[in-house]
Amino acid sequence: MQSQLEAAVEQAARFTGEGKVAAYIPELAKQDKNRLGASVCLLDGTLLTAGDAHVPFTLQSISKIFSLMVALCDHGQRYVFERVGKEPTGDPFNSIVKLELIKPHKPLNPMINAGAIAVAGMIAGASVEERLARMLRLLRKMTGNPDLSVNEAVYRSEQETANRNRALAYFLKDSGILEGDVEETLDFYFRHCAIETTAAELARLGAVLAADGCDPASGERFIPREVARICKTFMVTCGMYNASGAFAIDVGVPAKSGVAGGIMAAVPNRMGIGVYGPALDDKGNSLAGVKLLETISTEWNLSIF
Numbered sequence: 001m002q003s004q005l006e007a008a009v010e011q012a013a014r015f016t017g018e019g020k021v022a023a024y025i026p027e028l029a030k031q032d033k034n035r036l037g038a039s040v041c042l043l044d045g046t047l048l049t050a051g052d053a054h055v056p057f058t059l060q061s062i063s064k065i066f067s068l069m070v071a072l073c074d075h076g077q078r079y080v081f082e083r084v085g086k087e088p089t090g091d092p093f094n095s096i097v098k099l100e101l102i103k104p105h106k107p108l109n110p111m112i113n114a115g116a117i118a119v120a121g122m123i124a125g126a127s128v129e130e131r132l133a134r135m136l137r138l139l140r141k142m143t144g145n146p147d148l149s150v151n152e153a154v155y156r157s158e159q160e161t162a163n164r165n166r167a168l169a170y171f172l173k174d175s176g177i178l179e180g181d182v183e184e185t186l187d188f189y190f191r192h193c194a195i196e197t198t199a200a201e202l203a204r205l206g207a208v209l210a211a212d213g214c215d216p217a218s219g220e221r222f223i224p225r226e227v228a229r230i231c232k233t234f235m236v237t238c239g240m241y242n243a244s245g246a247f248a249i250d251v252g253v254p255a256k257s258g259v260a261g262g263i264m265a266a267v268p269n270r271m272g273i274g275v276y277g278p279a280l281d282d283k284g285n286s287l288a289g290v291k292l293l294e295t296i297s298t299e300w301n302l303s304i305f
């Protein structure tokens with residue numbers, strides 16, 4: 001498997017030049033577009049890495065899976081899904097258009113920005129710091145990295161420029177979906193998007209989901225099986241934004257991507273996969289990262305369908 005992973009990275013690296021690094025968060029534009037790394041975490045804990053698997057980058061939209069986990073653990077399904085839907089949108093991740101058109105004005109799912117901002121408003125905690133600490137505690141346990149933390153420069157860069165996310169959040173407040181203070185909710189959302197990780201850590205996180213919410217090696221339970229199941233289902237239907245349908249056909253595994261270039265995949269009962277390649281396609285997914293996943297999915301027969 002190690003040599004196949006290395007070959008897949010080498011082969012997919014040819015495509016990094018065809019993508020573009022996200023620039024709407026100015027700090028992300030500083031990333032090296034030629035980077036590509038991948039990691040696989042098997043359910044006995046074995047970790048394979050190839051290429052830039054230890055280069056740090058920020059979770060961005062991948063963090064939406066973990067805020068959803070915390071919200072579901074805090075409030076249960078009924079409360080969460082009264083405020084955010086379960087349906088894919090077919091629109092870009094930061095789209096505004098359906099929010100007003102659909103009544104009630106609740107975001108269609110927790111993986112688009114509007115839905116994730118609504119989820120951010122649900123996380124229990126007296127302050128932004130406390131909410132962030134709760135999310136970091138879960139992620140540190142799952143990755144086994146006690147130093148996991150927020151990249152302050154990326155956080156500040158988004159905080160200073162996020163007019164579109166502000167528009168979404170204020171609309172949600174006006175519609176009664178968002179209950180707390182809007183700027184505090186946004187502040188927490190920008191911080192959890194800016195949590196820094198690596199492809200190797202994403203592989204471990206994917207492995208926890210692949211193992212139904214348990215540490216794949218020790219068996220320690222981090223989240224209820226039911227919560228892991230809901231997260232993996234959202235990864236299939238909405239994890240790759242408005243390219244989720246094509247990804248389900250071409251790769252066929254639950255996966256979540258972020259605009260910094262990460263992809264976390266969970267192959268049920270088999271493995272977690274982490275990918276980093278900051279050059280994105282026009283939907284905002286890692287261009288070479290998706291190619292790489294197509295290759296290994298075919299070679300290892302990973303599709304769940």
Ligand SMILES: NC(=O)CC[C@H](N)C(=O)O
Pocket residue numbers: 059060061062093094113158165190193257258259260284
């Ligand atoms: N698709 C993404 O990764 C988006 C996350 C980013 N923080 C944003 O809100 O725009």
